[in-house]
Amino acid sequence: MNSEREAVIRVRDLVTHYGERQILKGVSLDVHAGEIMVIMGGSGSGKSTFLRFLLGLHQPTSGSIELLGQDITQLDSQGMYELRKKMGVSFQGGALFNSMTVGENVQLPLREHTELDDATIEIMSRLKLELVNLGGFDRLMPAQLSGGMVKRAALARAIAMDPRLLFFDEPSAGLDPVVSAELDELILKLRDALNMTIVVVTHELDSAFKIADRITVLDQGDILLVGTVEEVRNSDNRRVQDLLNRRPREEVIDPDAYMARLTDTPLNEL
Amino acid sequence: MQHAITERQGASVLSLGGEIDLSNSPQARKLILAEIKAGNTLAIDLSGVSYIDSSGIASLVEGYQKAKSGGSRFGLVAVSEPAMKVLKLARLDQVFPLFASVDDFLV
Numbered sequence: 001m002n003s004e005r006e007a008v009i010r011v012r013d014l015v016t017h018y019g020e021r022q023i024l025k026g027v028s029l030d031v032h033a034g035e036i037m038v039i040m041g042g043s044g045s046g047k048s049t050f051l052r053f054l055l056g057l058h059q060p061t062s063g064s065i066e067l068l069g070q071d072i073t074q075l076d077s078q079g080m081y082e083l084r085k086k087m088g089v090s091f092q093g094g095a096l097f098n099s100m101t102v103g104e105n106v107q108l109p110l111r112e113h114t115e116l117d118d119a120t121i122e123i124m125s126r127l128k129l130e131l132v133n134l135g136g137f138d139r140l141m142p143a144q145l146s147g148g149m150v151k152r153a154a155l156a157r158a159i160a161m162d163p164r165l166l167f168f169d170e171p172s173a174g175l176d177p178v179v180s181a182e183l184d185e186l187i188l189k190l191r192d193a194l195n196m197t198i199v200v201v202t203h204e205l206d207s208a209f210k211i212a213d214r215i216t217v218l219d220q221g222d223i224l225l226v227g228t229v230e231e232v233r234n235s236d237n238r239r240v241q242d243l244l245n246r247r248p249r250e251e252v253i254d255p256d257a258y259m260a261r262l263t264d265t266p267l268n269e270l
Numbered sequence: 271m272q273h274a275i276t277e278r279q280g281a282s283v284l285s286l287g288g289e290i291d292l293s294n295s296p297q298a299r300k301l302i303l304a305e306i307k308a309g310n311t312l313a314i315d316l317s318g319v320s321y322i323d324s325s326g327i328a329s330l331v332e333g334y335q336k337a338k339s340g341g342s343r344f345g346l347v348a349v350s351e352p353a354m355k356v357l358k359l360a361r362l363d364q365v366f367p368l369f370a371s372v373d374d375f376l377v
Binding site for chain 2: 121195
């Protein structure tokens with residue numbers, strides 16, 4: 001259904017390393033305008049790393065990452081700055097500034113990046129707090145909020161500028177089921193009303209199945225599968241099913257490589 | 271964003287069209303506030319709006335608040351589907367006086 005739609009995120013052959021260790025092993029992926037793409041995978045699958053590269057926080061070893069038609073691996077800092085105005089990010093921990101009120105936190109991107117009138121900025125920030133069910137909380141300090149509220153306030157800040165691309169790192173982690181379900185609803189509404197393209201990194205299956213148009217399953221730095229919720233559910237790939245059924249992975253051990261790691265000895269010297 | 275102001279039976283009708291976003295919502299705001307400052311009854315026709323972001327919505331909110339406090343009539347008319355989605359997202363469809371047409375507003 002998405003094949004004719006414009007790809008607003010286009011990743012090609014993305015290879016990344018942390019030090020010597022290869023994390024992503026040649027990932028290619030398209031995300032279309034107005035699509036909700038969920039990136040799933042277990043711990044160490046590379047999903048958080050993938051998000052960090054999509055945000056342009058690191059330079060990859062090779063490959064390209066196009067956001068809204070611009071290859072961010074080639075952009076200079078000014079170009080990246082301009083592009084970031086069209087991107088919203090909600091990180092796992094919230095990352096609000098503790099010395100500012102909740103309202104000032106949400107207003108921050110608008111004050112940094114726009115020349116809008118104060119009255120407009122204040123109404124916009126209150127609107128965003130209303131959307132995340134924090135209406136009337138704008139004068140509180142972050143320390144006065146619960147963990148779930150901090151997370152919602154961070155989301156309000158992430159959407160302050162009505163970004164075209166919205167990135168979420170583990171939106172449901174640490175939230176109670178009701179708040180978590182509300183957040184899922186909100187993600188769907190944001191896409192429908194503001195036509196945002198949304199990338200969500202999560203390991204919460206229920207949430208993924210509820211919001212995703214398509215799901216990308218990452219495993220050990222490779223894409224196992226990109227497909228609709230139905231396609232992922234019905235996949236006969238064993239690793240996908242392990243993930244869905246929360247089965248621990250049973251890896252075949254390479255005894256030599258294992259010994260090499262334990263003893264920190266190069267393989268050829270064993 | 272396109273805009274036009276016409277007068278109908280003593281009321282100002284501000285028609286906005288196209289995309290209302292960060293780049294042009296200050297202009298929409300100015301047009302709205304000028305009408306309200308002049309004490310005019312104001313109907314804002316949103317039938318031609320293909321996209322409106324929250325800065326545009328904020329300008330409508332501010333206009334409505336100023337009209338209310340100044341005692342002048344204010345309404346949104348023939349709200350297009352994309353604009354209505356955004357109003358509903360913020361539950362503002364329950365706040366603004368909404369009219370199907372300018373005629374309905376003028377009744």
